[in-house]
Amino acid sequence: MSQSGLNMSRRIRRTPYTDRVEAHGVRGFSVVNHMLLPKAYGPSVEEDYWHLREHVQIWDVACQRQVEIRGPDAARLVQLMTPRDLRNARVGQGLYVPLIDEAAGMLNDPVLQKLDDDRFWLSIADSDILLWAKGLAYGMQLDVQIDEPDVSPLAVQGPKAGTLMASLFGEAIRDLPYFGFAMFDVLGTRQLIARSGYSKQGGYEIYLEGSHLGAGLWDLIWEAGQDLNITPGCPNLIERIEGGLISCGNEFTRANNPLECGFRQLCHLGDDVDYIGRPALQRIASRGPVQRLSGIRFGGGRTPPCGKPFPLTTPEGLQVGQITSGIFSPRLDCNVGLSMVASTHWDIGTSLVVHTPDGLAREATVSALPFSDS
Amino acid sequence: MSQSGLNMSRRIRRTPYTDRVEAHGVRGFSVVNHMLLPKAYGPSVEEDYWHLREHVQIWDVACQRQVEIRGPDAARLVQLMTPRDLRNARVGQGLYVPLIDEAAGMLNDPVLQKLDDDRFWLSIADSDILLWAKGLAYGMQLDVQIDEPDVSPLAVQGPKAGTLMASLFGEAIRDLPYFGFAMFDVLGTRQLIARSGYSKQGGYEIYLEGSHLGAGLWDLIWEAGQDLNITPGCPNLIERIEGGLISCGNEFTRANNPLECGFRQLCHLGDDVDYIGRPALQRIASRGPVQRLSGIRFGGGRTPPCGKPFPLTTPEGLQVGQITSGIFSPRLDCNVGLSMVASTHWDIGTSLVVHTPDGLAREATVSALPFSDS
Numbered sequence: 064m065s066q067s068g069l070n071m072s073r074r075i076r077r078t079p080y081t082d083r084v085e086a087h088g089v090r091g092f093s094v095v096n097h098m099l100l101p102k103a104y105g106p107s108v109e110e111d112y113w114h115l116r117e118h119v120q121i122w123d124v125a126c127q128r129q130v131e132i133r134g135p136d137a138a139r140l141v142q143l144m145t146p147r148d149l150r151n152a153r154v155g156q157g158l159y160v161p162l163i164d165e166a167a168g169m170l171n172d173p174v175l176q177k178l179d180d181d182r183f184w185l186s187i188a189d190s191d192i193l194l195w196a197k198g199l200a201y202g203m204q205l206d207v208q209i210d211e212p213d214v215s216p217l218a219v220q221g222p223k224a225g226t227l228m229a230s231l232f233g234e235a236i237r238d239l240p241y242f243g244f245a246m247f248d249v250l251g252t253r254q255l256i257a258r259s260g261y262s263k264q265g266g267y268e269i270y271l272e273g274s275h276l277g278a279g280l281w282d283l284i285w286e287a288g289q290d291l292n293i294t295p296g297c298p299n300l301i302e303r304i305e306g307g308l309i310s311c312g313n314e315f316t317r318a319n320n321p322l323e324c325g326f327r328q329l330c331h332l333g334d335d336v337d338y339i340g341r342p343a344l345q346r347i348a349s350r351g352p353v354q355r356l357s358g359i360r361f362g363g364g365r366t367p368p369c370g371k372p373f374p375l376t377t378p379e380g381l382q383v384g385q386i387t388s389g390i391f392s393p394r395l396d397c398n399v400g401l402s403m404v405a406s407t408h409w410d411i412g413t414s415l416v417v418h419t420p421d422g423l424a425r426e427a428t429v430s431a432l433p434f435s436d437s
Numbered sequence: 438m439s440q441s442g443l444n445m446s447r448r449i450r451r452t453p454y455t456d457r458v459e460a461h462g463v464r465g466f467s468v469v470n471h472m473l474l475p476k477a478y479g480p481s482v483e484e485d486y487w488h489l490r491e492h493v494q495i496w497d498v499a500c501q502r503q504v505e506i507r508g509p510d511a512a513r514l515v516q517l518m519t520p521r522d523l524r525n526a527r528v529g530q531g532l533y534v535p536l537i538d539e540a541a542g543m544l545n546d547p548v549l550q551k552l553d554d555d556r557f558w559l560s561i562a563d564s565d566i567l568l569w570a571k572g573l574a575y576g577m578q579l580d581v582q583i584d585e586p587d588v589s590p591l592a593v594q595g596p597k598a599g600t601l602m603a604s605l606f607g608e609a610i611r612d613l614p615y616f617g618f619a620m621f622d623v624l625g626t627r628q629l630i631a632r633s634g635y636s637k638q639g640g641y642e643i644y645l646e647g648s649h650l651g652a653g654l655w656d657l658i659w660e661a662g663q664d665l666n667i668t669p670g671c672p673n674l675i676e677r678i679e680g681g682l683i684s685c686g687n688e689f690t691r692a693n694n695p696l697e698c699g700f701r702q703l704c705h706l707g708d709d710v711d712y713i714g715r716p717a718l719q720r721i722a723s724r725g726p727v728q729r730l731s732g733i734r735f736g737g738g739r740t741p742p743c744g745k746p747f748p749l750t751t752p753e754g755l756q757v758g759q760i761t762s763g764i765f766s767p768r769l770d771c772n773v774g775l776s777m778v779a780s781t782h783w784d785i786g787t788s789l790v791v792h793t794p795d796g797l798a799r800e801a802t803v804s805a806l807p808f809s810d811s
Binding site: 069071072073074075077091092093094097164165170189190191192194195196197198199200201202203204310311312313339368369370372387 | 443445446447448449451466467468471538539544563564565566569570571572573574575576577684685686687742743744745746761762
């Protein structure tokens with residue numbers, strides 16, 4: 064048992080940065096892709112929130128494992144796995160891609176890095192997409208190699224991230240478009256750096272190849288950030304909910320389709336792109352989804368932690384959704400949450416009720432995503 | 438953040454028993470198959486160990502999720518997934534089955550329950566075998582349905598398990614062969630009960646179908662165990678290592694083949710059974726595996742927790758393995774561990790050295806599994 068109470072074993076893999084993370088006094092972990100994800104450092108998630116919005120943070124997100132697909136049939140397999148039209152994808156471009164099964168059920172929502180015309184990384188959320196891809200490739204006898212490379216993303220997030228990264232890797236890094244990536248000199252090696260990250264405050268992710276370089280990279284970033292008030296951080300629940308960033312396994316499961324998740328613009332519905340689940344998705348699109356991910360503001364004082372979903376009902380008690388992630392926002396001075404909401408009640412401004420485990424029925428309103436100040 | 442320090446969210450799923458587990462004061466969790474597994478209750482793992490060997494315990498092992506495969510091609514798909522010869526498998530029989538990929542790499546080591554000639558459950562360890570099976574089925578266009586049913590195993594383990602279970606479900610339950618299962622009346626429903634469990638102390642697992650029955654089943658077992666000194670428990674690290682029970686992700690990964698894991702008797706190497714990875718496995722078998730899972734006794738006082746593998750070397754410093762699970766056994770009065778050991782050094786009695794993170798080099802001996810008293 065570690066100080067965090069999470070039982071440690073080889074099965075729940077440490078990252079190349081875990082030693083550093085522990086030295087910084089991490090207070091808790093989650094587990095994503097059979098790997099540790101730090102979840103708390105400072106005195107509170109609110110202090111961490113304000114810091115992330117003003118300064119710069121270093122995040123161990125090595126749990127964003129890469130599924131590498133390469134070979135003559137790689138492009139075909141990757142397209143089969145997502146409804147997003149990849150015909151115009153360029154090398155050096157990252158694309159957010161819903162992955163769905165034959166029933167159009169969501170399996171994951173990775174960022175796809177097109178490394179070459181026949182080589183891709185899927186930077187995955189929490190499900191074993193490696194096994195899905197391998198099963199498809201074996202069953203269809205595709206000519207591809209599928210592996211998990213020794214790649215461990217380290218994120219630098221916050222408004223000062225550009226200043227920090229430019230000081231280390233040159234001003235050219237500021238020219239990367241959002242989700243774009245390029246190769247940079249890092250510790251005597253060439254490494255992929257993308258303008259991306261699981262916050263809306265701007266930043267970069269270094270897809271470090273070579274676990275043995277982990278401590279060195281952490282120290283390099285850390286030193287360069289000393290004048291910028293750098294702290295160790297992690298995805299911040301307040302910031303991500305405000306930004307409308309959804310989480311695989313929280314906001315959606317295989318029971319949800321991408322149209323419900325708000326991914327209409329990422330779904331090619333024509334017959335000219337072949338992907339798994341297309342007939343099912345076309346059927347759903349023609350009828351219209353029956354629910355959609357929505358922002359929910361709710362009152363009643365600080366919400367308890369959302370370990371189990373909170374029922375979302377009409378004032379009359381009809382359930383129309385459930386809060387799957389929720390927390391108090393000190394900036395908006397109300398609780399913010401994410402919920403699939405039934406089509407009958409998803410209009411912005413609809414009055415609803417959130418039922419928290421402390422027994423309170425809290426007044427709620429359907430809100431646009433991302434949450435705005437007004 | 439829960440009392441345990443593990444960050445709670447919907448993504449890391451609660452089980453039908455988690456409320457009861459928390460009411461009993463669970464001190465920590467692990468995460469298996471995106472679900473909570475209790476890891477500690479009492480004052481120490483040693484007290485828990487002695488209790489498990491003498492009395493009876495109730496374990497929340499709902500994280501042993503079921504992958505249900507049913508339909509006309511179900512038997513064919515299940516056989517494709519394992520090198521174990523299933524031609525003579527009978528309905529009502531549970532079989533421990535290594536699952537391997539095309540390179541004979543281990544993907545999981547579930548218990549297969551043959552529910553009918555065209556309906557199977559794979560009771561899995563920690564990897565998304567659902568996605569592997571679905572990928573294969575889609576790619577091969579097999580006529581099967583693959584789902585995760587609402588089934589949450591609850592284990593009753595220890596030498597008094599038979600007495601407890603017979604008092605609730607009738608004396609016939611004592612006649613189940615090891616790994617056999619049958620349907621019994623439970624809370625007004627018919628439920629699958631197997632003579633099985635992740636200990637060597639004997640016991641049963643109730644594959645409860647219907648999460649809403651979870652609290653009722655827990656209470657039923659708990660009440661019936663009051664005269665038998667029942668406690669809440671969980672897989673016990675001392676007991677499982679002594680018993681040679683291996684753990685997916687700890688003792689083996691996809692980098693290991695089933696022959697290395699000691700599963701030679703479970704692998705059909707002839708050409709008359711068709712399964713994925715057979716050519717690779719035949720090749721490995723013809724050369725002989727280069728390492729094999731072995732028991733390791735080691736001294737030097739109580740070992741620190743094995744959060745990272747401990748290098749296992751010759752006295753001269755040549756690495757021949759790594760301890761992937763290890764702990765002090767109060768009964769054997771030495772540390773016990775599990776390691777793959779190179780073929781050059783795997784003979785019982787070979788003298789080796791375990792290097793623990795406290796800096797000690799500890800005298801070690803290769804031992805037979807399961808560990809014996811002598």
